[in-house]
Amino acid sequence: MKIDNFFTELKRRKVFKVGAAYLIVAWLAVQAASIGFPAFDAPPWALRIFILIALLGFPIAVVMAWVFDITREGVKLDVGASGGKGLFAVAALLIVLALGWYFYGQPSFRKGDVATPIIADPNSIAVLPFANISGKPDQDYFSDGMTEELLNVLAKVPQLKVVARTSVFQFKDKGGDIREIGRKLGVTNIVEGSVRRDGPEVRITAQLVRVADGFHIWSETYDRKLESVFALQDEIARRIGAALKSSLGVAATVPARAPIDPQAYDEYLKGRALLRKRTDLPSAIAHLKAAVAKAPEFAAGWSSLSLTYEVSFWYTERMTAAFQADLLAGESAAAERAAALEPNAAATEHAVGNVARAQYHYADAERHYLRAMQIDPGYPDVREDYAELLYEIGRVEDSALAAQQLVKLDPYFVVGWVRVRDAAAALDRREEVEEAVHQMRAINPDITAGKLGLLQYAVAYHRA
Template structure:
């Protein structure tokens, strides 16, 4: 009975059909796995195909038993005349199909196996140790020891959980970066590919890595599922993949396990010997960790509102975990970023960041992150410049490849009176090294553009760097803002600055900088009504902006409303809620003195100035301060006051003191001068230099490409009032007005 049944199975080709079906299924699975890698399909795709194939198996057996292929087509088996059956011919065809499928599938499997285990011989790489001296790895390390961690996809039902998947990705990246001899593409470059449909090979080529880690995160309540897969970039094949279903409390353990699995996979698949990073983890409250991840999202957006939100979230995390160093570093960074983009420049806010960092450095004096941040936050604080430089030098000795190097040097370069020990060649080497590690970091190009403006006066490179930064991250309005300054202040091109500033204005509706500088630009072009509209827009965004109030008062003066301008100046200087940046406080005081002197109110002008700078007169006997911004600049209006009062000896004495301060502080800082330097020399030269020399400084500022705020700097400074009737000065103003009149035609 059994033999007859088996013979019938063979006669009806059931076994051959079954074999062909299994061979076809094997080949389909092989092809599907390749396509899943190449097309970044979900990891459950293979399981779905397997289930579909298994469900189809009984149907294949049933139909091959119940039906038969005949010359007339498919018929039920009992309807076929046995003498007319062609099952033997069908059997031969099935044999050919089975053999062909097996050959193709085996060939594909062998090819994949060879590709996965192959290790290309490459050059030995050098890695940086914690010290500034490079050391070579003990074993030969190939270029394959490089990895990019792409942003893990957020598969949670709530799109707002994306902060969580981004944060976990960033933490995993930082953990892998601690693995000795493993080159990890920086976060800023890896996250450039978020939500972009670019194949793995192109991503790896742009980042200069040979392996890529990608995955997904699904969060539901206190449960998380993390799926991760390590891909070999040159062929797209998976080296390793796994899924982790865990409690949220175990998130750090999961990160450790993923990191260890990647290291093990690189060893098993590519023969690369690496050591798992030893990072001491402590149990962290999940809510505090969640607040921290939400804060990171705000820092990465980097807008006025997002940074306020980030500061709040980091503080809430610290309230739960008061001793967590990373949370405290993040809070300090958020405060510094608010200061950097111009949201706030308040002593209390700066002091909060300083206190946080002092607390960290007391316990960890060699924490390079804290040292760099301390250098940044103290760079403009009164009498802190030497301290800031010392913090930077120590941080640089500990971490010579830190991404904050370029940022610090860039913003330090705005200081006209101090110079870091790094020369151009060394800075260029640092920049190239950082770009090699983080090629898509827009901030590096942005910082390098600032350095080329302020230190090297290489404006062609400046423009290229700003444009590259905009190309990489068009959402960061700082890059367009600085490019507009390049046009207005180094190319004498106000018209080209306008569309950039308009873009800045629309990119962040809470940031007053765009409208402020649009107002200045239109004022410089002589369009005072449009300028007033824009400055009112700025004040609607931030009513307490001292800089916006300053620009408004200069426009009021240009519109012939000097009395109202003076009233608003006094109100701004008296209001403690007004916050000042970019020297808006001394400039408001200077403008007030100018208006009063124009009205022949010399005594009132002096009383007005001393109201806001009561210790000013003592400066003539004091040693040179570290910055003349808050002391030396108000001294220039005092020189103008004493000149107007006929106190020749006194104003010359003050002018001599002011000029010595400037020259002593600027000496040897830069190889050549730019427009800001010439304006400073002109302001501090009045009463000490001849009128011809002062006017020459102003002429050189214009020749340097400056037009950005020329009306205020040349027509509303009290120290230049005595020059207004000088023929050479009048010729300079006529030349500028003709230049801007030509530009107005293109508006």
């Protein structure tokens, strides 16, 4: 069939009209679905399936328009018309392209997905949550606290890159192959272990595992009194540093810390656990107050107390002016005490920065936040507050950059992706908004920002 005759036949069979009508209807349907699906809590894959069906429907509609000829006698099947082979080939190609788009867009292909393998730094390490083998589930706060404390000590070892807390705690109680976990976290070494507590006695077993082959580089069991828990954490960090000395190039130097009252430390860990959960902040404040009352020289207790006061402001449903003033007074006093005891700690600078921000001293707040990041580049919490501060004062591009740096450091930190979403939405970057929402849903399907992220973007910024 000549090309002119072929196009004439396409017009006669209304293939152009059918194709154009289908594209318009499909586009409108996809736009409606992109807004409606998140509002009804549809799973992340539902929209992609819907778009795939819409894409596959186009070549099918075109072929149907060609094959079925509308005549005065009704619709008749006419598969023998010349030129059909070319049309069928084009339709098949469109189907292949649609399927390719779908499978290429799956999480295993997506750049930046939380499960995407990362090229590991030879000096990188992750501390997996230590198992609580005390036989008492209510002792989880202690084993989790020991994990976090060891992580913080290791973060101070020169040249050692430590994965942030939120990312490693994604693997709590999930088991799995160490090599696969290491691949997901992008590290070459993993520390795992267990904690058994019996009153004032604590037994900790720790082992250092090489991710490449699962080989146990070092393992040891410690029996100690709870009052010497800081010395124990420091010793474990030094042993790990010594085992990695060849790759680090220097010996691990971990400054000694003064012993702490066991009851004060217990109260501190209980308060920290509640602060992380955000479920009972008044009790968290009570525990941290008890900790600093028993150990008034414990700077980390004071900074944690200040940070808990600050978080309480955002999690209090019925805020009154009087209660807000009480929170700020408590936050300020605790931060001031932490600064007097340990001014060069990242958590102290973070707490002092929060106070400055609450008092609308934004330049001072930024200075303290940057100082905290300089002291501990692996401390994600201050980076989240820094990204939020930049967003609040209108430096949205800077906020977007800070948020991206945060999720690169701690890809499983869901609030970090909220900051990415907020900045991207303000800058009208739909792809970044969609990526942030995708990551939030992958980490925590129940988070409101993940469920409504695309809908909020569409409504607030008039984007379909």
